[in-house]
Amino acid sequence: GAVVSQHPSRVICKSGTSVKIECRSLDFQATTMFWYRQFPKQSLMLMATSNEGSKATYEQGVEKDKFLINHASLTLSTLTVTSAHPEDSSFYICSARRDRSSYNEQFFGPGTRLTVL
Amino acid sequence: DQQVKQNSPSLSVQEGRISILNCDYTNSMFDYFLWYKKYPAEGPTFLISISSIKDKNEDGRFTVFLNKSAKHLSLHIVPSQPGDSAVYFCAASLLTGNQFYFGTGTSLTVIP
Numbered sequence: 001g002a003v004v005s006q007h008p009s010r011v012i013c014k015s016g017t018s019v020k021i022e023c024r025s026l027d028f029q030a031t032t033m034f035w036y037r038q039f040p041k042q043s044l045m046l047m048a049t050s051n052e053g054s055k056a057t058y059e060q061g062v063e064k065d066k067f068l069i070n071h072a073s074l075t076l077s078t079l080t081v082t083s084a085h086p087e088d089s090s091f092y093i094c095s096a097r098r099d100r101s102s103y104n105e106q107f108f109g110p111g112t113r114l115t116v117l
Numbered sequence: 118d119q120q121v122k123q124n125s126p127s128l129s130v131q132e133g134r135i136s137i138l139n140c141d142y143t144n145s146m147f148d149y150f151l152w153y154k155k156y157p158a159e160g161p162t163f164l165i166s167i168s169s170i171k172d173k174n175e176d177g178r179f180t181v182f183l184n185k186s187a188k189h190l191s192l193h194i195v196p197s198q199p200g201d202s203a204v205y206f207c208a209a210s211l212l213t214g215n216q217f218y219f220g221t222g223t224s225l226t227v228i229p
Contacts, residue, residue, distance in 0.1 A: 006160070032215060041126070043119070043219040044161070044206065093160050097215065106217060108153070108160035 003027055004096050006109035013084055014117055021079045021112045023094030030096035033077040034106060035069060038091045050077040074099075084116040120144050121209050123220035131228050136194040138223045140207035143188065147209040147218075152181060152192045155204045155222070164205070165192070168212060197227045 003026040013019050023033055031052050036044040048069050049057040056069035066088075068080040077096075081088055091113050095106040122141045130136045138152075148169040153161035167174040167181045167190070174181050180193045194201055204224045208217040 004160070009158075034215070034217075041221075043121075043221045044217075045219075046216055049215055091158075095160075095217075105163075108162070110160045111158065113158060 002098060002105075002107045004094065004107045004109040006092075006094055006112050008112060009110060010113045010115075012115045012117065015085050016083055019081045019084055019114060021081075021092055021094075021114075023077045023079070023096070023109055025075045025096040025098075025107070028096070029074040029099045030077075031074060031099050032097045033071060034095045034097070035067070035077075035079050036093045036095065038093060038111075044093060047079075081114065084114070086116045089114055089116045119221070120147075121207060121218045121220040123205075123207060123223050125223050126221070127224040127226070129226045129228060130197050132199055133196045136192075136197045136201065136225055136227065138192040138194075138205050138207075138225065140190045140192075140220050141188060142190075142209050142218075144209070144218075145185075145188065146211065149210050149212040150181070150183060150190050151208045151210075151217070152179075153206045153208060153219075155206060157204075161206060194225075197225075199227045199229050201225060202227050 005024045007022045033050040035047045038044045047062045050069045050071040052071045058064045071077045093111040095108045151166040152164040155161040165179045183190045204222045206222045207220045
């Protein structure tokens with residue numbers, strides 16, 4: 001075990017709409033989850049760290065009002081891209097750190113491909 | 118500033134031969150390193166890790182070597198198989214930290 005799921009796997013939306021992406025740890029508890037973004041042929045860039053029961057910590061340059069993160073429970077974190085624009089089109093990947101792990105082990109979801117028209 | 122670098126964007130090897138993927142890092146505070154494998158439109162899957170107290174870790178066909186003085190690590194796959202064809206990312210972090218720093222990936226193609 002240590003499975004992380006993401007939903008939806010693919011979403012196409014119109015410019016100006018909001019899109020919610022869910023990240024779930026299926027068989028373990030995760031106090032901390034992470035949201036990454038990957039542009040074509042580039043590395044995964046950490047956007048924010050999501051902590052259960054508290055506010056997310058955003059990386060420099062990431063707009064917190066645009067990328068809303070809610071860590072509602074020990075197994076669920078959501079990323080909402082508000083008022084999406086074509087430049088937000090990307091591959092979004094979440095990961096979850098297993099609690100009680102002494103190592104920085106993160107398990108990744110399958111990713112969500114967002115296309116904004 | 119890219120703290121973890123993979124200077125070879127692609128690599129092709131014949132089936133059965135050894136694949137060597139390289140990774141360099143700049144932050145000497147990193148003490149935990151990982152390799153992930155990624156297929157298109159999928160999330161990365163963990164492959165193998167190494168902490169800075171070791172210089173080698175082996176798991177089946179996969180071996181990771183760490184050279185702390187050179188701030189360099191490498192992943193060896195032997196023998197290479199066509200199913201190994203994917204993008205490989207190295208990542209670095211602090212052992213008890215949260216953030217991963219990823220390299221830009223190396224696309225491995227194993228030719229049957």
